[in-house]
Amino acid sequence: MRLRNKPWAEEFINEHQDVILPNPEQHKGNWAAVFGNDHPIHIEVGTGKGQFVLGMALQNPDINYIGIELYDSVIVCALERIVEADKPANLRLLKVNGAKLQEYFATGDVSRVYLNFSDPWPKTRHAKRRLTHEGFLAIYEDVLIEQGEIHFKTDNRGLFEYSLMSMNAYGMALNYVSLDLHVNMPEDNVMTEYEEKFSAKGQPIYRLECQFK
Ligand code: SAM
Numbered sequence: 170m171r172l173r174n175k176p177w178a179e180e181f182i183n184e185h186q187d188v189i190l191p192n193p194e195q196h197k198g199n200w201a202a203v204f205g206n207d208h209p210i211h212i213e214v215g216t217g218k219g220q221f222v223l224g225m226a227l228q229n230p231d232i233n234y235i236g237i238e239l240y241d242s243v244i245v246c247a248l249e250r251i252v253e254a255d256k257p258a259n260l261r262l263l264k265v266n267g268a269k270l271q272e273y274f275a276t277g278d279v280s281r282v283y284l285n286f287s288d289p290w291p292k293t294r295h296a297k298r299r300l301t302h303e304g305f306l307a308i309y310e311d312v313l314i315e316q317g318e319i320h321f322k323t324d325n326r327g328l329f330e331y332s333l334m335s336m337n338a339y340g341m342a343l344n345y346v347s348l349d350l351h352v353n354m355p356e357d358n359v360m361t362e363y364e365e366k367f368s369a370k371g372q373p374i375y376r377l378e379c380q381f382k
Contacts, residue, residue, distance in 0.1 A: 178245040182264070188251055189244065189262045198275035204233045204259065209280035212237055214267035214300055215287050217362055219247025222283075224359035226260035232280075233259045237267055267300060267308075274312035282309045284321045286363035289328040301332035306339045310381050322350065322376045324367035329375040336379045345378040 182189050190196065190203070201207040209232050213222045216236030226234045238244040244264050251260060265273065287300040297304055301321065309319060319336070323329050336343065350358065351368050360368075368374055 175242055175245060178241060181245060182241065182248065185248055185252060185256075188256055188260070189248055189264055193263045193265060193273040197273055198278065200233070200274075200278055203261065206233070208233050208259070210235060210278060211281040211283060212270075212274075212279050213283040213285060214270075215239075215284065216247060216262070217243055217286075219244075219250050219262070220365075221285055221359050221361040222247070222262075223250050223254055223257070223260065225283075226257045227254065228357065228359060230257075230259055234261075236260070236262045237265060237270075238262065239264075239266055267305070270308050270312050276311055277314045279309075279312045280314050280317060282313065282317070282319045284319060285361045286323055286325075286367075287321075287328065289323075289325045291327060296331075299328065299331065299335075301328070301335050303335055303339055306335065306341070313381060316380055316382070318344070318378055318380045320376075320378050322361070322364060322374055324363065324372050324374055326375065329377070333377065336377075340382055341379045342382055343377060343379050345376070347376045348373060350374040350376045 196203050200210055211232055212235045214237045216222050216238045219236055222234050222236035236247055238247065241264060244262055247262055263273065284300050290296065290298045296302055321332060333343070351374055364374055
């Protein structure tokens, strides 16, 4: 649970079950009922403190967003932001493991997966934990629509190179690659917390878009 330093957090999470859904497996195959519309659903796995997913939800009201984060102590920060922003109707959070997406989403429930500044797990023996490992790609493929996309940003060159190879070996199409996103920053780019931190230090931000065939 990791809430030792935030004793108020559990109560805060319980108070806002309209944002952090307590039983997400109940919505598998029926997310339209949660949002009250059948707009496309984009998920971010490893959403952290929620700056990206909230920014995207405000920028794109016709897309439904779900931020997925493993740790209570982190997701509660995302929840605070979302409550302060008056709980946009097109945004929800799930406090679950991205390795278990198939418990919460049926095939075709998700239209796009975002991965932002995922933990690099640099040791080879931990490769399976990388969110762009072939095991995770198979999970994303299973919950995505046909020809669904993954959009990935990172500051970590090693993880970026690994991800390009992993996606290529999986047979995915690479539609976009940038080795320095902020040189020609797209107008609609929404920065994550980590993106702000690393780009402020002058580090390049790597970005790719890839698609299942
Ligand atoms: N995306 C945010 C950003 O760019 O600022 C946070 C990046 S942080 C380095 C990675 C986050 O992914 C952490 O909050 C971590 O708890 C979460 N995470 C790692 N593995 C996960 C998994 N299997 N399922 C859900 N969240 C995960």
